[in-house]
Amino acid sequence: MNETLEPLRKRFAELYGRSPAGAVRAPGRVNLIGEHTDYNDGFVLPIAIEKRTAAVYAPGAGRRVRLASVQQPGQDAVIDLDGRIVKGEPKWANYCRGVAAGLAARGLKLAACDVLFDSDVPIGGGLSSSASLEVATALALLGSAGLAGAVPPYELAKLCQKAEHDYAGTPCGIMDQAISVMGQAGHALLLDCRDGAVRQVPFDDPDVVLLVADTQVKHDLTDGGYAARRAQCHSAAAKLGAASLREVDGPAVAAAGAAGKLDAKEIMRARHVVGEIERTVQSVEALEAHDYARFGGLMVGSHESLRDDYEVSCEELDAIVDLALGQRGVFGARMTGGGFGGCAIVLVEAARADAASQAVREGFAKRFGRRCPVFATHAAAGAGPIG
Template identity: 45%
Template sequence: MDFRDCFGRDPEGVWRAPGRVNLIGEHTDYNDGFVLPFALAQGVSVAAARRDDGVLELRSLQSPDPVRVTDAKPGQVSGWAAYAAGVAWALREAGHEVGGASVLIDSDLPQGAGLSSSAALECAVALALCDLYGIEVPRPELARIAQRAENDFVGMPCGIMDQSASLLCAEGHALLLDCRSGLSAQVPLDLTGLSLLVIDTRAEHELVDGGYAARRAACEKAAQVLGVAALRDVEDLAAALRVLDDPVLRRRTQHVVTDDHRVQAAVGLLRAGAVAEVGALLTASHLSLRDQFEVSWPEADVAVEEAVRAGARGARMVGGGFGGSVIALTPVDREERVRTAVTEAYADRGWEAPRFIDAVPSVGARRVS
């Protein structure tokens, strides 16, 4: 990142925030449930310096057009810059005195792959602005501020998982996060003899458009009908399904409740060192996301099927759905077979070749210089 070429001066620091993969527990976050993400080695880096004129000047090495923002309000900034501008807005809304800054952004996360590049951008910018202006915010609170930027400034009704994962994850661990209380615990993720392979299906997703919001609205409606604060509070699934007349609401509820249970089961297996056995939970989660929550897509379904057929212990789509990536838990000696099988299946269908990323549980957001 050549900061001087862009802004004519050296940066005051560089901050980096990782993308994430959610091992299991999808669409449970905004239902106040449990999730189990881990941070990737790939992420978003931000070099920044203070400005005295109140302007937030944003440049990205992945985009040719700089953006200059002054005290922007929701709806006034669009595209990638909205995530960064939204963080400055949300910090001010939380009572923190944040002024101008020159910000240069670089990323090695594939956009549209469902690996939370937006939350990584938010968290890197949040850390940079806090450091530049001497603001101390506990990380769980900073995750909430970044989430508000995405919810209220960008207009994407995401849960708290992505920002929490980017800020709180530890190397070699997954993060068990209670999305209602905000409490979290580090769970060892020992991959000895195994690998976690991200398969970017090259079907890009865009969650600001209606499908994600529709699923969230359905969950809220189901909770209202059932008389609970959120679907996390459903204790008797069979009884709840009898109450719900709408077959769509029944399917949505069944996925959320069972995936919440799968998170707890996965945590038990990881703590017992039975990591390979988590694979069956991954595949079960994918089938539920495909059939009950209806957010999968053809490239993901083929990737899961072919990965398991080629020897993966299990696989599932990750992220909000409608495009993005699949994660496969694979014995190391079968990883190449999995890559080949998925690639050949895509070629047979005339699809763009998938992209593969080794998913190594990594450290959370930090200042790097």
């Protein structure tokens, strides 16, 4: 990926008084299908996207890591590598603190450095801005210490996931960090969240385009709604005698509901997860056959389940999906990410992508009186050095 970092390098020099020695990038992601399945040991099918967090860095003095972000002016942070790394202010740096703590816990000797971040992944937009920050932090800290490649890719993803759990308070699954680390250009990543097995699925047909529409409704996965649903899934699995909902099928959920073994919310959550795991497997078959009509139908089924059974959609996401499905050449549409706002995705014939994008923007503005940014994206490469 060719990327101009001169403005960021200049900003680093102004901030720290010298030029950076290295640069890395970590992408955000769009999940094609497989929502809220990762923490239920299911399958997910994300792609890395062009939007990313970049970090430039240079060795520092003493035993301190100094952190700054273009998006967080005046909220710089310092990590003392000789002390216990704890959560604190500013809050955005807790993701970085968690990563540093995780690397140190592996016995890796981190070095003092200065790091400056810049990201175009929308914060709270459901495109994994937090995971891209975590992975960029890890690569910058490892690069500064001469330890690039010291942590295997999937282990690095799990380390970053743990940082989000422990330092940001979000009980996320493994998908976001895994695709940021392990994404390949032109491919979706089929990830088995039970055992970490991965399969790269081609997603580079020039005749189709993936649009991302941003409601600009910001979600906060630490506000309780996400954790509540995760707890409901785990409770349902336990009542069904299963280690996770991956081990359960649709008839078992229906029978348990009829027998009164699950409460109403547990039935709904389990029904979504079990169905979504099956839809994800079927989606891979459809993509490999270039059967975009079938894939689009599975996208719509996913959105309806997320809206009705998982209850994580919102009026704006539903409107985007409805607007998109009314356009010629659109195969399917669905919300993507954790929900409660964020983005929806639209799979459309390339020749009709501009018209579909315009229809969504105009229809959204007419209904809600504000903008809905829409951009096309492709399956991009995972995290790595720049230049």
